[in-house]
Amino acid sequence: MEPLTTAAIAIGTVIATKALEKTGENVGQALWDKTGEFIVKLKKHSPHTVVAIEKAPDQPLDYGKAVLEVEAAAKANPEVAQVAQELATAAQAEPNPNFIQLIQQQADNLKSQPQQPNTINNQKLADEIKNVFQGNIFNAPVTFN
Template sequence: MEPLTTAAIAIGTVIATKALEKTGENVGQALWDKTGEFLVTLKKHSPQTVVAIEKAPEQTLDYGKAVLEVESAAKVNSELAQAAQELATAAKAEPNPNFIQLIQQLADNLKSQPQQPSVINYQKLADEMKNVFQGTVFNAPVTFN
């Protein structure tokens, strides 16, 4: 998975996990643990990004900017890159269909952000995020095609 896609999924996972938690739903323990590890690692390298992510969705998050900051930090720090990759892998294995739906919604929201072609193609990134979760068969009785 490309570093940019990994960063986008990692941030989306944190936001989706928070949203589910607020509704009383839970994600799997592995995803919960990896989310915490990712945030702790990111806080060491980009504390302002963690603050912005943790304020979402109450305060609007510039998702594209956050993704670029995580990608940039992960390129120079292997610990953060590994934490983001592990979180993205755990997210893909998460059986909660509401979690997958929230990730899809985040990808749709990313598509609607104003394009900054010289920096990032949000349409392409959102499609890559969705592709990670499409066609995946989970250990639950739900299949996404």
């Protein structure tokens, strides 16, 4: 999986996990543990990014910027890269259909953000995120573009 896709899935996973927690739903223990581990490792290298991620979904998050910051932290520190990859893998294995739907919404949000010059292609990244989760069974209406 490309580093940008991994970073985007990791960020989306943290946000989706928090959103489900607010509604009283839970994700699997492995995903819960990896989410916490990712936040701890990232906080050591990019605390301002963690603050922004933790404020979402209550406050808008600049996904493009956050993804680039997570990718930079992962390149600078192999521990961050490893835990981001482990989190993305755990997210793919999560059976909760509401979690999958929230990840899809994060991808749609990424698509709708304005494209900044010299940054990532939000449309392409969102499509890659959706492709990663395409093999899962969805109980909610989800469209793939």
